[in-house]
Amino acid sequence: MLKLSKKTEYALMAVKFMARNAADGSVTAKEISEGYNIPYDLLSKVLQQLTHKKLVNSFQGIKGGYTLNHDPENVTLFDIISAVEPNYQITDCFQEGSTEKDCTYINCCMIRDPLAKVQKEIDKLFKAVTIQQILWP
Amino acid sequence: MLKLSKKTEYALMAVKFMARNAADGSVTAKEISEGYNIPYDLLSKVLQQLTHKKLVNSFQGIKGGYTLNHDPENVTLFDIISAVEPNYQITDCFQEGSTEKDCTYINCCMIRDPLAKVQKEIDKLFKAVTIQQILWP
DNA sequence: TTTAATAAGACTTATTTAGTCCTATATCAA
DNA sequence: TTGATATAGGACTAAATAAGTCTTATTAAA
Ligand code: SF4
Ligand code: SF4
Numbered sequence: 001m002l003k004l005s006k007k008t009e010y011a012l013m014a015v016k017f018m019a020r021n022a023a024d025g026s027v028t029a030k031e032i033s034e035g036y037n038i039p040y041d042l043l044s045k046v047l048q049q050l051t052h053k054k055l056v057n058s059f060q061g062i063k064g065g066y067t068l069n070h071d072p073e074n075v076t077l078f079d080i081i082s083a084v085e086p087n088y089q090i091t092d093c094f095q096e097g098s099t100e101k102d103c104t105y106i107n108c109c110m111i112r113d114p115l116a117k118v119q120k121e122i123d124k125l126f127k128a129v130t131i132q133q134i135l136w137p
Numbered sequence: 138m139l140k141l142s143k144k145t146e147y148a149l150m151a152v153k154f155m156a157r158n159a160a161d162g163s164v165t166a167k168e169i170s171e172g173y174n175i176p177y178d179l180l181s182k183v184l185q186q187l188t189h190k191k192l193v194n195s196f197q198g199i200k201g202g203y204t205l206n207h208d209p210e211n212v213t214l215f216d217i218i219s220a221v222e223p224n225y226q227i228t229d230c231f232q233e234g235s236t237e238k239d240c241t242y243i244n245c246c247m248i249r250d251p252l253a254k255v256q257k258e259i260d261k262l263f264k265a266v267t268i269q270q271i272l273w274p
Numbered sequence: 275t276t277t278a279a280t281a282a283g284a285c286t287t288a289t290t291t292a293g294t295c296c297t298a299t300a301t302c303a304a
Numbered sequence: 305t306t307g308a309t310a311t312a313g314g315a316c317t318a319a320a321t322a323a324g325t326c327t328t329a330t331t332a333a334a
Contacts, residue, residue, distance in 0.1 A: 001290075002139050002218075002259075004227045004252075005322065012248045028279065037242070041325060048281060061332025064279040077255065081139075090141045105174070111149045114271040115141075118214065121262050122139075125255070134251040138321075143292065165310070179293060185312065198301025201310040 007084045010038050010046050015080070016135045018056065018068050026057075026065030046084055053083035072132035081126060090119050144221045147175050147183050152217070153272045155193065155205050163194075163202030183221055190220035214271060215263035227256050 017032045029047055033040040047066055051058045055075060056066045081088050087095060092102045093112055100106055154169045166184055170177040184203055188195045192212060193203045218225050224232060229239045230249055237243055 001142055001222055002225045002227060003229070003290095005138060006324095007322085009228070009242075009248060016247055030279085039324060042323065044280075045282085051280090058280065059332090060280045060330075062276095062278045063333055064331075066280090085138055088139045090139060091146070092140070105146075110153055111146060111271060118262070118266060118271075122259065125258050125262060129255060134248060134255075142290095167310085176293060178295075181311075182313085188311090195311060196301085197299075197311045199307095199309045200302060201300080203311090 002090070004081070005085055007042070007046050007049075008081055010043055011050060011080050011084045012131065012134065013038060014043065014047060014050070014066075015055075015068065015072070015075075015131055018066060019072055019135065022068065026059055026063075026067045028065040031065075049084050050080075053079070055079060055083055072135060073130050075131045076127050077129040077131065077134060078123060078126035080131065090122065091115055094119060139227070141218070142222055144179070144183050144186075145218055147180055148187060148217050148221045149268065149271065150175060151180065151184060151187070151203075152192075152205065152209070152212075152268055155203060156209055156272065159205065163196055163200075163204045165202040168202075186220050187217075190216070192216060192220055209269035209272060210267050212268045213264050214266040214268065215260060217268065218263060227259065228252055231256060 013036050014032050017035055018027050021027050021031075029040060029044045032038065032047075033043050047056065047058070050056045051066070054069055057069050058064070058066050089095075091112070092098070093106050093109070094116060095102065098106060103109070106112070150173050151169050154172055155164050158164050158168075166177060166181045169175065169184075170180050184193065184195070187193045188203070191206055194206050195201070195203050226232075228249070229235070230243050230246070231253060232239065235243060240246070243249070
């Protein structure tokens with residue numbers, strides 16, 4: 001159905017919040033959650049995923065929080081999506097080492113390679129969009 | 138998660154089958170289903186949806202079946218997807234007349250317009266890919 | 275040592291997708 | 305005219321995924 005998950009949207013919103021409040025140093029998950037009305041627990045997971053991909057810095061402890069790790073013009077929509085969506089591809093069979101478990105048609109499929117090309121185009125598109133462009137259009 | 142549904146894949150496979158067997162006149166859902174191992178009932182629905190969008194011709198009755206209504210180079214991936222996926226867009230809020238029921242953030246959202254632009258790029262991409270290119274790469 | 279933050283896994287619920295079943299209708303041919 | 309076989313389409317069930325919640329552990333400043 002080609003829909004982005006809420007996690008991607010929350011990630012973008014969180015990045016926006018962090019950039020806006022960069023002056024005040026780090027920003028907590030609670031502040032973002034309350035500022036934009038995002039479920040706290042889910043947002044926390046999103047921030048953790050962004051941390052793993054080094055898109056944000058996290059600081060633990062009572063004065064902890066998050067900061068952006070890159071300038072918005074150096075982070076793309078592709079970075080955000082692939083940090084947050086486990087496998088964001090248009091079919092189930094593009095992963096490294098996909099087998100019949102992923103799709104029963106995998107060994108006889110006549111649309112796989114062509115769709116892989118479409119996937120590459122989509123990747124290219126997402127890599128061409130920076131979050132700078134998205135969040136300050 | 139950005140995945141195409143099985144219905145889209147089945148639609149593409151069905152189109153391929155029809156083109157391949159065009160010489161024999163119309164082709165039945167059963168033949169496609171058995172030829173490519175696609176669940177019959179689901180495939181039938183897909184074919185009905187393609188019929189509604191005039192992408193295929195359907196013939197009822199005992200000698201009935203389906204034929205392609207256009208040359209493969211004149212049908213795009215966009216046509217197939219939008220025939221078969223109810224609303225294939227990357228967010229819930231791009232429909233005509235979307236309200237708070239679709240997304241609670243709709244009136245305060247800072248990422249909606251930018252994502253709409255991304256959607257347009259995706260549309261453009263899908264419209265640029267013909268099923269000729271996909272099925273006979 | 276208390277407090278407030280992140281980290282992370284387990285769990286539950288809601289939504290969507292995939293698949294099935296059943297009945298109606300159309301058409302051909304014996 | 306009737307039986308066989310095709311599409312049409314609605315209702316339903318099951319499976320998979322996404323979204324949200326709960327709980328416990330860890331971290332670090334005051
Ligand atoms: S049907 Fe083909 S393209 Fe789709 S998931 Fe299976 S192998 Fe991949
Ligand atoms: S968060 Fe914004 S972009 Fe996403 S569905 Fe809601 S209104 Fe649309």
